[in-house]
Amino acid sequence: MNQSNRFKxxxxxxxxxxxxxxxxxxxxxxxxxxxxHNTYFSIWSNTDQLNNSTTTHWTGAExxxxxxxxxxxxxxxxxxxxxxxYKTILSASDEASYNVNYTENKPAGDWTSLKYNxxxxxSGQAPIGDDEKSVKTLWKSxxxxxxxxxxxxxxxxxxxxxxxxxxxxxxxxxxxxxxxxEKKGWTSSFQYFxxxxxxxxxxxxxxxxxxxxxxxxxFLDFGLADKLKDNAAQILLAEQKNxxxxxxxxxxxxxxxxxxxxxxFTSPLLLNDLRLLSRPVxxxxxxxxANDGKNHAVKVFLGASSDIAxxxxxxxxxxxxxxxxxxxxxxxxxxxxxxxxxGADDMRIDWGxxxxxxxxxxxxxxxxxxxxxxxxxxxxxxxxxTASKGHSLSLNxxxxxxxxxxxxxxxxxxxGYDERFSVQYFxxxxxxxxxxxxxxxxEGELTDAFNEYQSVTQKCNAFDKEVYADALRSGGKEYAxxxxxxxxxxxxxxxxxxxPAGETLWxxxxxxxxxxxxxVDVTYPSAPLYLLYNPELMQGMLNGIFHFSESGKxxxxxxxxxxxxxxxxxxxxxxxxxPVEESGNMIILCAAIAKAEGxxxxxxxxxxxxxxxxxxxxxxxxxxxxxxxTDDFAGHxxxxxxxxxxxxxxxxxxxxxxxxxxxxxxxxxxxxxAEGMVPEWIKMADAGDHYALTFDxxxxxSQKYNLVWDKVLGLNLxxxxxxxxxxxxxxTKINKFGLPLDSRKSYTKNxxxxxxxxxxxxxxxxxxxxxxxxxxxxxxxSRVPLNDFYDSKTGIRENFKARSVVGGFxxxxxxxxxxxx
Numbered sequence: 001m002n003q004s005n006r007f008k009x010x011x012x013x014x015x016x017x018x019x020x021x022x023x024x025x026x027x028x029x030x031x032x033x034x035x036x037h038n039t040y041f042s043i044w045s046n047t048d049q050l051n052n053s054t055t056t057h058w059t060g061a062e063x064x065x066x067x068x069x070x071x072x073x074x075x076x077x078x079x080x081x082x083x084x085x086y087k088t089i090l091s092a093s094d095e096a097s098y099n100v101n102y103t104e105n106k107p108a109g110d111w112t113s114l115k116y117n118x119x120x121x122x123s124g125q126a127p128i129g130d131d132e133k134s135v136k137t138l139w140k141s142x143x144x145x146x147x148x149x150x151x152x153x154x155x156x157x158x159x160x161x162x163x164x165x166x167x168x169x170x171x172x173x174x175x176x177x178x179x180x181x182e183k184k185g186w187t188s189s190f191q192y193f194x195x196x197x198x199x200x201x202x203x204x205x206x207x208x209x210x211x212x213x214x215x216x217x218x219f220l221d222f223g224l225a226d227k228l229k230d231n232a233a234q235i236l237l238a239e240q241k242n243x244x245x246x247x248x249x250x251x252x253x254x255x256x257x258x259x260x261x262x263x264x265f266t267s268p269l270l271l272n273d274l275r276l277l278s279r280p281v282x283x284x285x286x287x288x289x290a291n292d293g294k295n296h297a298v299k300v301f302l303g304a305s306s307d308i309a310x311x312x313x314x315x316x317x318x319x320x321x322x323x324x325x326x327x328x329x330x331x332x333x334x335x336x337x338x339x340x341x342x343g344a345d346d347m348r349i350d351w352g353x354x355x356x357x358x359x360x361x362x363x364x365x366x367x368x369x370x371x372x373x374x375x376x377x378x379x380x381x382x383x384x385x386t387a388s389k390g391h392s393l394s395l396n397x398x399x400x401x402x403x404x405x406x407x408x409x410x411x412x413x414x415x416g417y418d419e420r421f422s423v424q425y426f427x428x429x430x431x432x433x434x435x436x437x438x439x440x441x442x443e444g445e446l447t448d449a450f451n452e453y454q455s456v457t458q459k460c461n462a463f464d465k466e467v468y469a470d471a472l473r474s475g476g477k478e479y480a481x482x483x484x485x486x487x488x489x490x491x492x493x494x495x496x497x498x499x500p501a502g503e504t505l506w507x508x509x510x511x512x513x514x515x516x517x518x519x520v521d522v523t524y525p526s527a528p529l530y531l532l533y534n535p536e537l538m539q540g541m542l543n544g545i546f547h548f549s550e551s552g553k554x555x556x557x558x559x560x561x562x563x564x565x566x567x568x569x570x571x572x573x574x575x576x577x578x579p580v581e582e583s584g585n586m587i588i589l590c591a592a593i594a595k596a597e598g599x600x601x602x603x604x605x606x607x608x609x610x611x612x613x614x615x616x617x618x619x620x621x622x623x624x625x626x627x628x629x630t631d632d633f634a635g636h637x638x639x640x641x642x643x644x645x646x647x648x649x650x651x652x653x654x655x656x657x658x659x660x661x662x663x664x665x666x667x668x669x670x671x672x673x674a675e676g677m678v679p680e681w682i683k684m685a686d687a688g689d690h691y692a693l694t695f696d697x698x699x700x701x702s703q704k705y706n707l708v709w710d711k712v713l714g715l716n717l718x719x720x721x722x723x724x725x726x727x728x729x730x731x732t733k734i735n736k737f738g739l740p741l742d743s744r745k746s747y748t749k750n751x752x753x754x755x756x757x758x759x760x761x762x763x764x765x766x767x768x769x770x771x772x773x774x775x776x777x778x779x780x781x782s783r784v785p786l787n788d789f790y791d792s793k794t795g796i797r798e799n800f801k802a803r804s805v806v807g808g809f810x811x812x813x814x815x816x817x818x819x820x821x
Contacts, residue, residue, distance in 0.1 A: 092223035345515030506540030529807030591653035621647020702742035
């Protein structure tokens with residue numbers, strides 16, 4: 001078989017591995033971005049029908065937006081769901097303290113029964129766990145058995161019995177000796193699970209729980225609740241016709257009886273306009289017209305939950321209704337306002353204030369109720385505020401459209417968030433970029449957003465088309481879809497601030513993978529998006545790491561992993577360094593900035609530090625000792641061929657920057673070092689029809705995604721044979737949802753696949769590697785903001801969601817742009 005026919009056969013084989021094809025379908029995304037500004041102000045819909053579920057924060061906590069439309073007296077729900085109301089039967093610790101009996105030794109006998117004798121067990125206050133800051137009773141062993149007795153009389157009055165549970169990790173729950181719930185895994189907040197109330201008895205009852213720790217933390221808190229009946233059945237559902245996700249906007253179309261409603265969520269994240277990018281205001285736009293040629297009376301309701309401004313729903317909030325010259329405004333925030341006091345991965349902001357603003361010209365009516373009362377108030381025509389302080393309140397806005405005919409009528413509402421302070425940077429609290437002076441106000445931002453509504457939405461429309469066209473030209477429709485889906489998600493995992501020295505800081509949060517701030521090996525895969533549309537932001541992702549080293553706070557001859565745990569950037573909190581990984585990343589990204597900007601001025605500012613790092617790589621990079629790389633979930637690895645590629649490429653990048661700076665001898669020296677390493681790498685990694693995962697085991701393989709910079713930056717280090725050989729081999733390994741990361745397991749990273757695809761020599765090879773990512777986005781069972789780490793066979797999430805690394809999807813566009821130069 002000649003080489004051409006053999007290649008075609010391999011491509012066909014790769015496609016055959018993708019079981020089934022994707023036909024036209026309703027689903028457009030695993031989760032739909034609605035409000036996307038930063039890691040705190042981030043609201044998503046996790047179902048294809050917008051009115052099938054409550055909207056959530058990216059962590060999964062409810063951040064409810066409720067949308068209703070009244071058409072000639074008939075009410076239809078188009079956004080979110082009515083808030084579920086619970087009545088406490090047995091308090092968890094967020095409502096009242098309680099004690100349990102427990103033992104860490106496996107009990108004999110029927111320890112789940114009501115009459116069991118707990119002599120010898122200990123007594124302690126809930127919650128139980130291993131974090132001394134958040135629990136009342138410490139538990140650090142592998143297993144714990146817990147019993148809680150309580151009295152109950154009115155069982156018949158319970159509508160639907162729910163177990164209220166927060167556990168880490170594997171749990172078995174018994175009610176009066178009957179098994180009622182079991183799960184392997186953990187939760188990170190209270191979840192409600194239906195259980196049969198027939199297990200209850202009048203009088204004394206007991207809940208018995210066995211909790212087993214297999215990894216990570218330990219935690220237990222629980223109670224019982226009654227799910228109250230709601231009025232949902234009395235409200236009609238608007239029919240969703242379609243949804244379209246664009247770079248800055250998500251657009252839904254509904255039929256609500258005799259009118260059509262177009263609903264647009266716009267977060268104007270234009271990367272080339274830092275003033276607009278940092279303004280924490282999104283638009284919710286309604287466009288209504290009759291679909292039967294007649295006139296109809298229409299008004300639209302938006303209920304926004306105060307939970308958007310809390311870490312846990314148990315936190316009390318205050319609310320306020322007021323007006324500015326042009327806007328009617330509702331405001332809410334926690335009573336305690338613990339500014340920058342908490343730092344964690346699975347965390348929502350509980351300081352600052354959330355705002356709903358409507359133009360006075362629209363004749364908006366605003367009022368505040370309990371969340372459970374909001375829909376009923378609109379249904380009854382009540383517009384009186386019935387709450388100002390409490391829990392899970394609803395900020396309600398009614399926009400009257402008057403009489404609507406065949407011509408569309410457009411109105412909008414603004415949602416905004418004032419964090420007051422965004423991050424702590426080496427013990428200095430920093431305000432958000434838009435208020436760096438401390439003299440700006442959120443009312444000013446809301447007013448500017450109102451005044452600029454037309455121009456901003458026009459800019460967003462134009463930019464959305466530009467992004468799609470760029471991606472379509474580089475990679476085709478399926479690739480363009482992925483880029484559009486990734487745009488807002490990547491940006492919304494950052495915050496924009498200015499350092500005390502006046503430098504731009506574009507700081508990421510490592511969402512759902514540790515919660516670290518400004519992680520270098522998260523910056524690295526995210527980089528293509530920012531190199532493309534604003535290299536100043538790329539610098540803002542590196543500035544803090546340089547400061548950490550150059551201030552002497554990080555004294556090692558390699559780059560740090562991170563600057564802390566979000567939102568506190570006071571120094572690395574990850575457990576150990578990744579010397580080759582992070583040093584290579586920083587050098588490569590500085591070279592990419594130089595290429596994008598046409599000069600190496602940024603690198604020159606940090607030349608001494610870059611020189612220290614490159615000298616470390618020349619000594620340790622070719623054949624790395626056992627250490628972690630960015631794929632740290634796979635564990636330590638010695639003699640990692642892909643990590644070696646990173647070191648070699650980084651050394652050549654340093655030489656390229658030296659050449660640009662006129663440092664000719666330095667450039668020759670380091671270029672020679674990099675060139676000398678390449679044949680050694682080929683010899684050590686060569687496994688015949690592919691190159692190995694590790695130099696000492698030729699029966700392994702891995703994606704060599706770090707090679708992509710050799711092509712993108714025009715380094716011309718590795719011979720074409722390496723790319724041809726690797727790509728052909730990859731085509732034989734593709735599973736339905738993607739090419740595995742390496743030979744150890746079937747899991748993969750879609751950001752790395754996008755990089756690997758970018759250096760594929762042929763267009764059809766690129767498409768064969770990219771298409772499974774498209775299939776994954778449309779078919780994965782993991783309905784979360786785009787997940788980058790999953791099983792390539794099942795498509796199910798291994799971990800990670802809502803991370804900035806999907807900015808790496810833009811690598812092909814970046815490669816085309818830089819090579820065109």
